[in-house]
Amino acid sequence: MPFSVEVNENLRGILSQPYAFDVVDSNKKKAIEKFGSDFIIDFGIGDPTDPTPEIVRERCKAAVDERKSSGYPASVGHAQFKEAVSSYLKSRFNVSVSENEVVSTYGAKYACFHIPLYFLTPNKGQTALIPNPGYPPYSEGTLLAGGKPHYLNILEENNFEPDFASLEAKTVKDSKILFLNSPHSPTGRVYGREKLKEAVDFCADNNILLVSDECYSELYFDQPPKSILEIKGSEECSIVLNSLSKRSMMTGYAVGFAASKNPGLLKPFESMTRKSVQGIASFIQDAAVTAWNDFGHTEKMRAVYKKRLEALLPGLEQIGCKPIKPQGTFFMWAHVPDGFSPISFSEKLLLEYGINCVPGNLISREFNKVNPGDGFARFALVAPLEKTEEAVKRLREWK
Numbered sequence: 001m002p003f004s005v006e007v008n009e010n011l012r013g014i015l016s017q018p019y020a021f022d023v024v025d026s027n028k029k030k031a032i033e034k035f036g037s038d039f040i041i042d043f044g045i046g047d048p049t050d051p052t053p054e055i056v057r058e059r060c061k062a063a064v065d066e067r068k069s070s071g072y073p074a075s076v077g078h079a080q081f082k083e084a085v086s087s088y089l090k091s092r093f094n095v096s097v098s099e100n101e102v103v104s105t106y107g108a109k110y111a112c113f114h115i116p117l118y119f120l121t122p123n124k125g126q127t128a129l130i131p132n133p134g135y136p137p138y139s140e141g142t143l144l145a146g147g148k149p150h151y152l153n154i155l156e157e158n159n160f161e162p163d164f165a166s167l168e169a170k171t172v173k174d175s176k177i178l179f180l181n182s183p184h185s186p187t188g189r190v191y192g193r194e195k196l197k198e199a200v201d202f203c204a205d206n207n208i209l210l211v212s213d214e215c216y217s218e219l220y221f222d223q224p225p226k227s228i229l230e231i232k233g234s235e236e237c238s239i240v241l242n243s244l245s246k247r248s249m250m251t252g253y254a255v256g257f258a259a260s261k262n263p264g265l266l267k268p269f270e271s272m273t274r275k276s277v278q279g280i281a282s283f284i285q286d287a288a289v290t291a292w293n294d295f296g297h298t299e300k301m302r303a304v305y306k307k308r309l310e311a312l313l314p315g316l317e318q319i320g321c322k323p324i325k326p327q328g329t330f331f332m333w334a335h336v337p338d339g340f341s342p343i344s345f346s347e348k349l350l351l352e353y354g355i356n357c358v359p360g361n362l363i364s365r366e367f368n369k370v371n372p373g374d375g376f377a378r379f380a381l382v383a384p385l386e387k388t389e390e391a392v393k394r395l396r397e398w399k
């Protein structure tokens with residue numbers, strides 16, 4: 001008998017899904033062959049290219065030396081880390097969250113992938129409500145847990161907000177988790193107090209765990225986004241996720257937190273994190289303390305993203321795109337020009353002008369016969385201002 005092992009059957013649906021960036025990567029390769037890599041202006045992947053703040057890097061270097069013998073880290077966050085998160089939440093949102101109500105995570109991705117494993121019972125039709133487009137680990141974690149993703153199409157006609165009212169009673173009854181993401185990637189929409197309150201009431205009334213992914217909370221263009229923690233009633237039903245990846249250009253450090261006022265929600269996550277991982281390296285937790293306590297660098301970065309946005313927006317308009325001005329995140333979601341599909345538009349942009357973006361339909365899926373990414377492209381404002389201006393200059397030649 002030939003050797004054979006079977007993967008967990010819940011995994012099959014995930015493994016068979018195409019990788020959204022395959023098309024983008026293969027076109028990028030062709031463009032690099034044609035123009036050379038220096039010519040490419042990349043608005044593709046949402047990974048900050050700006051340096052991690054110097055104070056954070058310095059703190060990290062010093063911490064390595066201070067901690068001469070390494071020792072295992074505190075797996076769910078050392079005391080100073082939790083204190084810094086608690087103080088950040090107080091300064092930024094005026095909410096009181098004690099250190100016992102915080103768990104460190106390897107960024108928001110780790111948390112949103114694992115939460116369904118702890119809150120869904122496999123193969124019973126238990127459902128997670130997931131924004132579409134939305135961050136893929138929400139659905140991947142749900143599928144691995146043996147749960148059922150139900151997508152909330154994020155549509156312009158609904159002001160790019162999830163529509164809870166149109167859900168069928170059976171779907172609501174089966175739902176155990178709602179993933180909410182404000183500021184929302186990729187549309188850049190920030191939900192106001194009213195929408196957040198609607199989400200909290202919907203979850204509280206229907207015994208649904210509200211997972212609020214706030215990893216873009218510091219990236220905004222006008223009004224600072226609210227945290228779900230500011231909304232009355234959220235204490236009981238929500239877990240908040242945030243991270244330093246985007247706030248402090250620390251994607252490579254992979255550090256964030258989960259916080260909840262409800263121990264019944266936080267404890268399973270905390271306990272399973274303790275059981276499964278050794279935790280964030282202590283010197284990274286030390287650097288994270290410096291980052292959470294500093295608001296100066298976030299203010300500077302907001303000004304940088306604003307300049308890039310102001311440069312790119314008219315450039316896209318001049319070629320017939322209709323960009324949706326983002327309220328938050330560092331993404332711009334834009335209608336592609338008439339006569340193009342997202343893929344044909346992004347191919348022309350890349351292969352003729354050396355400008356990379358992501359076709360919206362590839363980061364969104366068809367649900368209820370609609371793919372909300374159809375007709376859109378996503379631009380990440382991660383290229384430096386000079387490169388962004390150079391892109392706009394090239395677009396003047398658009399034919």
Ligand SMILES: Cc1ncc(COP(=O)(O)O)c(C=O)c1O
Pocket residue numbers: 046106107108109110135181185213215242243244245246251254255256
């Ligand atoms: C909506 C959303 N949530 C979470 C993440 C991942 O965050 P982290 O780097 O903290 O794991 C991303 C990264 O792109 C994201 O877009």
